[in-house]
Amino acid sequence: MARIVVASMPFAGHVGAMTAVAGELAGRGHEVLAYTGAKYAQRFAAVGARWLPWQQATDFDDSDLAATFPPVGDGKGLRGGMANVEHVLLGTGAGQAADLLAEASREPVDLFVTDHLAFGVALAGETLGLPWASVAVTPLPLESRELPPPGFPALPARGPLGRVRDRALRSVLHAVAARVVDPMLNRMRAAAGLPASTGGMDSLLSPHLVLAQGVPGLDYPRGDLPPHVHFVGRLAVAASPQELPAWWPEVVAARADGIPVVHVTQGTLDVDFTDLLKPAIAGLAGERVLVVCTTGGAPVDALGPVPDNVRAARFLPHDQLLPLTDVMVTNGGWNGVLAAVQAGVPLVVAGASLDKPEVARRVAWSGVGRNLHTGRPGAARVRRAVRHLLERPEHARRSRELGAKLAAAGGASTAGDLLEELIAA
Template identity: 25%
Template sequence: MNILACMFQGGGNVPLIVPILQELAARGHRVRVMAGPGVRHSRLPISASLLQRISDIGAELVRFDEPEVHPFDEGRYSERPLIASWTPASFRSPQREARTAVWAPAWSRNVADELRREKADVVVADFVLLGALVAAEAARIPSVALMHTIYPWPVAGGPPYGPGYAPKAGLSGFCRDVIGRAIVDRLWIRNALSPLNSARLLSGLQAVRSPLQQYGTAARVLVLVSPAFDWPAPRFPANVRHVGTPEDRSGPIKPSEDWLTEGTGPLVVVSLSTLDQGQSGTLRKILAALADLPVRALVTLGPALEAGQFEPPANVRLVDFVPHDLVLPNAHALVTQCGIGTVTKSLRHGVPMVCLPLVGDQHDNAARVAARHAGIRLPANAGCGDIRSAIMRVLQDESFQQGALALRSAMLSDGAPAHQAADQIEQAARSLDGDRSG
């Protein structure tokens, strides 16, 4: 098959999507990848490492023409709060994420141009790129959206996305969730509907009443999360499939690393975001919390942080990068912001967590970890004492490891997530009318 894949420069989305494209290429399909810059407020440029990864998996890079004026600067689509100038603090993540729809016209134009240059059997797009789904719909080509998060759209019977709510029984839980889902709906309509409909009208399609309707046009919406981890919902849309979180095994450790033999005591791994999400202050509190604990700790800084910013205590080692699959089998606890890729890797090794979520889906991921007793969730402003106590609780209370191991066992039934995703993409491409019943 001829597959056109669309993705943008981000953090956690890249290592979850690339293994799927690699699996498709390994099956003999021709994979063309349109890679664009970051669509969030960070405005990340396309990195050399992303371009290299596209080349390494045997895919072909195709051109993305960036608009002359950045969509955030264009002035046509300003960010709109829930009411007047106010949005509840716990729902600001959905508001910021809805704003990424300002890229819809640029992506619909680029994908349409590429499809005119050369047809594709299926368009596979990061779910954030609504414009790519618009172009596929206009060209009458099946599309597949790759959702690198827990399922975020309002579903009857489930908590709303954003605040990190756990399911709550009774009338109060019902009212909380109905109001929360209505808030998410309104934020998406206020921030994403206008640019999405601009892209649709320019593509010759009728306007929609809600941005979330665009996902109904996809043959598949693949949630890159285990169904054992996400909240169960009685009525997911018919085209939604949970396929599990693909494993990314890039970046081998240097042979000279000997951190596994250093120090005594249980190993605590600290792994925060690969992007700058304001985590430097959180890391300083974590380092202070670790200083007088009988543990040895390894902190992976990633590209967002520099070792010179911090003064680690004697029992802590700072490194730029260590593959999670190498270090987590030896770890007794993980301290994390709760990106879905890091959480999944921790659970695959049965390692309990201390969760300090900051942005995006991290609050909702942390809620799921805590609800399954696979770790402890703390607020972003937690002090050193609270962090220290949480680390010791996770290390000393075996029930947290049992909770993590229980999730690990349930997630093993997912099989190989990249393989499952590739199967679903093949099915979608072979359904000439985009049938969603496969």
């Protein structure tokens, strides 16, 4: 059996996918070390991995990034996003590499498996000459000559003029990256004792194996997808039993009575209720729906008084809630979107930060929901989008179709097979 390090940035949305991989490998008898922040050590221990703490890398609490990295602020806008890249993602990379190299010198490691945003693993793998595998915890960020640049607010081109546009956009992106991103990337590499690189952010994805969450149909088609990139569906650990709120039977009864259930969530990172939760509650008040909100861990009382058709909890198990849900309103966390699609639930996405606009575009492009093109929609805009999905069943049909493909892709089991093939090679 192999000795494998599974690395995850200490963000809740990343940990979900990486615990699924760690648990699968541990279940196959491998020795699995989970390299992540202290906040999520127990999550990995629960699936059979041993915690490897961040020591040289600066640990942090994902619910309050600004406490450790003040320039990030609230993380919103271009400035917040760039600060997140510079200080959190790239800024912790050299420390991650130092931690992993120290562990490998103590006892040899057979394979690194990493959340694709834990950049220090790529540095450690390069230093050791050791293969590593990347797990895409967001939509596949790999550049393609057939698509607009990752993160750019445009859908794939449909004709010759669109392809010219995409080529021009890629050229502009490369020029900007050379001036803005590459210096930050190379400062990280220098701190890890490595020479400068001109490969851009794609150089931090594994050239050996990339496990992409999702399936064709949720991601844009491209003819230049490298053979080491594999879509594996959704990576998720089976939910552990948890106590349901006293009002849970009302959700079951609403579904039985034909009253649509609308789930509203902002995930666990962006928890300013004025962005989405409160507008959605206001927009759906008085509608013939039961609105089920989750606050991502914040106190429910912080929502203030809610209409009669609204129920709220800090967290709810998606494996129990989504089969009873008719529409999910979300800010676009990739894990939550994949969970909804696998359950056949159409989506309204209001995403503005990090990868969330990219998720929203894929939701609309694939036909499984609506993109509101903002992270702070008005109440009426949410109401119209929910009504649209409830009145037009083709979105739910498309979600069920892609949900079946997600399940068939194999998830953690397929990931485990591919990782063992890489170890054997």
